Each structure stands twice: as C-alpha cells, then as structure tokens.
Amino acid sequence: MSSTPAEGTVTKEFDGLHGVPHAEIVVFTKDDGGPGATGVVYNTLGLPVDFTDDQFRALDPASLAAEFHGDAVWKNGPRRALMDTVAVELFDEGRVTSVDGIAMHTVADVRVPDLEAFISSRRPPYTQLVVNRTTLWTFREGREVHELVSPDGHVFVMQSLSRHVDPNLDPDQLATLGARLSPPAGWEYRVRTLEEDLRVGAHGDAHIVLDEYENNYQRED
Secondary structure: OOOOOOOOOEEEEEOOOOOOEEEEEEEEEEOOOOOOEEEEEEEOOOOOOOOOHHHHHOOOHHHHHHHOOOOEEEEEEEEEEOOOEEEEEEOHHHOEEEEOOEEEEEEEEEEEOOHHHHHHOOOOOOOOEEEEEEEEEEEOOOOEEEEEEOOOOOEEEEEEEEOOOOOOOOHHHHHHHHHHOOOOOOOEEEEEEOOOOEEEEEEEEEEEEEOOOOOEEEEOO
C-alpha cells in the first residue's frame, strides 16, 4: 500500500470522544537529496476502539515502514482524547486502513526539516509544528480545558494527553499537571472551566505544540 493519500476527501463528525483511547502513526518519505521528509498521518480517532495501549506500543516501526512503502514510521501515542466532538476531513475518501490490526483513518500530512533528528529524539517541547489537516474540535460548556499560553499571547488548547512518557496519565490528573511542567520563560499552563462551548479549528495549517509529556495542544486561531 502507498504512504501517499488519494485525492478524495470526505468530512465526518464524531461525538462522545472525551477520554476515549486513540493513537496514530506517521509514515514518512524522505526528500530527495535532503534531510527533510513528508509524513502521512493515520489516526484511530472516531473509530471503534479495537486496540489496547500495550497493543499499540508493540507495533514495530520498521515493519510498518516496509508495509506502507515509507522510509520511517513514527508512533504517536497511546493517547486519550480531550475534546467532546470533532468534525474532520478524512483523506482517501474516508477509507479505513488496518495498521497491524488497528483500524485507522488517513487524516493529515506533515513536513519535518530533519527526519533523522525527529525520529531519533524526543520531540522538542514548546516548539511549534505545522500539520496540514482540516479539523474542528468542540469542547462543551462546563468542560475543564487545559491550555498553554505562549509569550506572544497565543492560546494552545490540549486536544489529547499522551501516555508515551507517563503511561499512567489520565484526564483527571491534568488539573495539577502545571506543577510538573517546566515551560520556558513566558509560557503559562492554565486550567479553566468553559462557560460556553469552545471550538478550535484548522483549515489547512494546524499549529501544534507539545509539552514535556508529549501532550498535544492546538493553537486557537
């Protein structure tokens, strides 16, 4: 199978996502003559949960790279979703792909300037990464949300927590996560309860940052 998504896209909406397990892989193809690469993102969000954290952790990146005809595979997760609903544009006309028995949609593509550096080390926290996708996350009124505020005032809303660094991290621990973070000067972690629905969207470029635990935040534009 190819690591390049087909042209056709469909938009679907999924509800009841808060706290749901999910995970993704990114299949990278190296640039010709350079260190960079383009990645295609496969994600379980919105599909029936047919895997465990341990099953995802057991996936072999080298075997997946060979199967998907890529140069490398990065495993992102396992995770827990924090939004309540999502409207997402799916590539490949919404086709479901089996990733070693785990059902995933093709949801995005991403570029990295140096593939070897990206794969061989932990992703640098508090550094923006741009992902090409069309999504609209909705966090419902009354929901507690967890945000990073950058020195220039941009707000990044946590869309999912990661169990890669801390395998026991749960949504109910996020209220006190700030005490465990060490952001650069000027960054702030904050928690607030929504007085109305919050929608965080991207149409094309989604600006993402991670914290030290690889929790994933999207910029609110």
